[in-house]
Amino acid sequence: MAVLDIRVLGDPILRDRTEPLPHVTEDLRSLVADMFETMYAAEGIGLAAPQVGRKERVFVMDVDENPLTMINPEIIEREGTERAEEGCLSIPEIFGDVDRATRIVVRATDLDGNQLEVELTELAARCVQHELDHLDGKLFIDYMSLIKRKFTARKWEKEATNYPGFIRKLEPGKTHSRRSRSRGAAAESSAPPFEPEL
Numbered sequence: 001m002a003v004l005d006i007r008v009l010g011d012p013i014l015r016d017r018t019e020p021l022p023h024v025t026e027d028l029r030s031l032v033a034d035m036f037e038t039m040y041a042a043e044g045i046g047l048a049a050p051q052v053g054r055k056e057r058v059f060v061m062d063v064d065e066n067p068l069t070m071i072n073p074e075i076i077e078r079e080g081t082e083r084a085e086e087g088c089l090s091i092p093e094i095f096g097d098v099d100r101a102t103r104i105v106v107r108a109t110d111l112d113g114n115q116l117e118v119e120l121t122e123l124a125a126r127c128v129q130h131e132l133d134h135l136d137g138k139l140f141i142d143y144m145s146l147i148k149r150k151f152t153a154r155k156w157e158k159e160a161t162n163y164p165g166f167i168r169k170l171e172p173g174k175t176h177s178r179r180s181r182s183r184g185a186a187a188e189s190s191a192p193p194f195e196p197e198l
C-alpha cells in the first residue's frame with residue numbers, strides 16, 4: 001500500500017467525468033487500498049479516484065468507523081435537505097456551506113463485485129453526495145454564490161502556491177490541527193466538531 005499524492009484545485013483531472021468500471025480487477029483493489037491509506041494519512045472521511053489522479057468511477061469513505069468502497073455508485077433515493085459546512089482534501093483551507101439531502105439510499109458495487117444498497121444519513125449521506133460529485137467532475141465550491149466564489153478564488157490563488165503542479169504531498173505521520181479549530185458549524189448539535197474534508 002502507498003500514500004498517494006492528492007491533486008488540488010487547478011488540476012484538470014478534478015473536472016473530468018469518470019467512466020463506469022465493468023469489472024473489479026486486482027488493479028482496482030490495489031488502487032482502493034492506496035486510497036484508504038491516503039485518506040487516513042490526510043485525516044479525511046472520503047476520497048474519490050480523481051483526487052489521486054485516476055479516472056476510475058470509485059470512491060472510499062469512512063464515517064464513524066464504517067469504511068465503505070463504492071464502485072459505480074448511484075443515489076436511488078434522497079430525502080430532506082440540510083445546509084452544512086464542507087471542506088475538501090483537494091481544496092485545503094477553503095470551506096463553504098452546501099445543501100445536501102439528509103437521507104439517501106446509494107446503490108454501488110463493492111470490492112467483491114457484489115451489488116450493495118446502503119441507507120445513509122447526515123454526515124455519511126453528505127460524504128457520499130460530495131464524493132459522487134467528484135466522480136462527475138463537480139466540486140463543492142460550484143454550489144457557492146458568485147460573490148463567495150470570487151472571494152474563494154482570490155484566497156485559493158494564494159493557497160495554491162503551496163502546491164506546485166497542483167500536487168499535495170502528504171507527509172506520513174504529520175497531523176494537522178483541523179480538529180482543534182472551532183468554527184460556527186460546530187455550534188449545531190448535528191454538525192461534527194470539525195469540518196469534514198472529503
Ligand SMILES: [Zn+2]
Binds near residue numbers: 090
Ligand atoms: Zn472533495
